[in-house]
Amino acid sequence: MASTDEVLTLASVQEAHKLIKPFIHLTPVLTSSYINTLASTPQTAESLSQTQWSGHPPAKPVLRIHFKCENFQRIGAFKARGAFHAIERLKQSPDFDPARGVVTHSSGNHAQALSLAARESNIPAYIVMPTISNPSKVSATRGYGAQITFSGPTAPEREAAAQKIIDEKGAVLIPPYDHPHIIAGQGTAALELLSQVPRPLDAIITPCGGGGLLSGTALACSESKTKVFGAEPEFEGADDGKRGYYSGRRIESVKSLTIGDGLRTPVGRIPWGIIYERRLVDGMFSVTEGEIKQAMRLVFERLKVVVEPSAVVGLAVALFNEEFRRVVEREGGEEGWDLGVVFSGGNVDLGALGGLFGGE
Structure with missing residues (x-):
């Protein structure tokens, strides 16, 4: 394989897409007016009462979400x-x-x-x-x-x-x-998403485990005005990317049993260089296990598609992370944002799925 010091650019992602098009699916982009309304509705004082935003007026973002469904990709994931x-x-x-x-x-x-x-x-x-x-x-x-x-x-x-x-x-x-070849390949999902939505996207948010998808997405958006954000579970320190991003130091070890099992790994060295050192990612956010479950249930019930817990952390951020929602309110104003959310995969065990929601 090529040197791991290969410099990656938008052109790297574009060349990767040409090479792999015969082997992959052009996955669909879905929307939901119900989810848009829900995401654009301020959170209640009760839901914010146990957070740092308790007592503060809730954010009032306007969001139009476009779901890139990599759960329909070959092997069920990006x-x-x-x-x-x-x-x-x-x-x-x-x-x-x-x-x-x-x-x-x-x-x-x-x-x-x-x-x-x-x-x-x-x-x-x-x-x-x-x-x-x-x-x-x-x-x-x-x-x-x-x-x-x-x-x-x-x-x-x-x-x-x-x-x-x-x-x-x-x-x-x-x-x-x-590895650069992996990162460039993963970035092709965002490259497609940018061309599939009829109006320019204000931002794309993706899950972040090792950082291949997030860093590839950042490369795909690097010559556009589209902002890029990462989303992680916060359970047992699985939000290593966020903590590293805001402390300025990559965290090299993670031990977490978050339900987002695809996000239990630390951000890799090469993705970190793109995400943090090159500043191609605009922010990192995290959500709780309960918020991941709520987002997952919403996708099942409203979009009627199968996703795994790791896939919905971006949606959970858009729905529940007040810090992110305040960014949308502040920068999007009355017009709001067109937000791309990448559903990273749909490989969920049906037995585990019953366990996730069985006690509700």
Whole structure:
């Protein structure tokens, strides 16, 4: 693969899109007048009573939300974009021996994506997955023909297991987010979104785990007036991106069992360079587990589409994060904002889904 110091630009994302178009779906953009009305309605004093905004007048944003549905992407998540781009770029390298295969470590969606992309090029795929991975994602990854090795949940444990496979098989590592080919591929979702909405978007908000999708989105918007924001769960410190962004120091370790299982990883070095050091992301926001559940239920009931918890953190920010809503009110004024929200995936285990809402 190319050097991890490769400088990424809007052109990198555009070239990636040309390369992967034969392999991916052009996913739809959905809207909901009900959700727009809900998002544009001030929160109640009761809902703000346990927050830092208690006693303050609620924000009055005007929002028109455009949902980029990567839950309809191949393997059910945006990760297919980066995986296919990485494989296609790898195949262009004269030093690559396909028989040695590729390896990665992933809790699920990247695992499935790389397995599919490798299978379509007849390349062996070796996947390291944490023992706590979603069972449906493990099953799907195995179904694409990958050889799975289980490891502990932390990034160092997963990386060590992947390195052992590299040493034994000679496989090429394709990381889940911390590589320029992955980032450029992930940015193609935002590139499409910008062209699919009939009027210019004021902002796009995406989930942030390792930061591949967020940094790729920032690159896609880097020569436009569209602002870019990241969204994270706050449970057990899963909002490492936000904390790092506002402290000026990348946080390298995260241990969280947030229901947003795709967002349990720290922001990678290369995404951090784009998000923070190049200042291509305009802000980071976080939400509670309860707010994620409310947003997820809303999507099921109103949009009638299946999403996983990680996918709705951006919507949850738009609905419940008063700080973000005040930004929209202040900068959007009476006209408001056209906001792109990326639904990152829809690979949710039905048994776990029942557990999420069963006690309500």
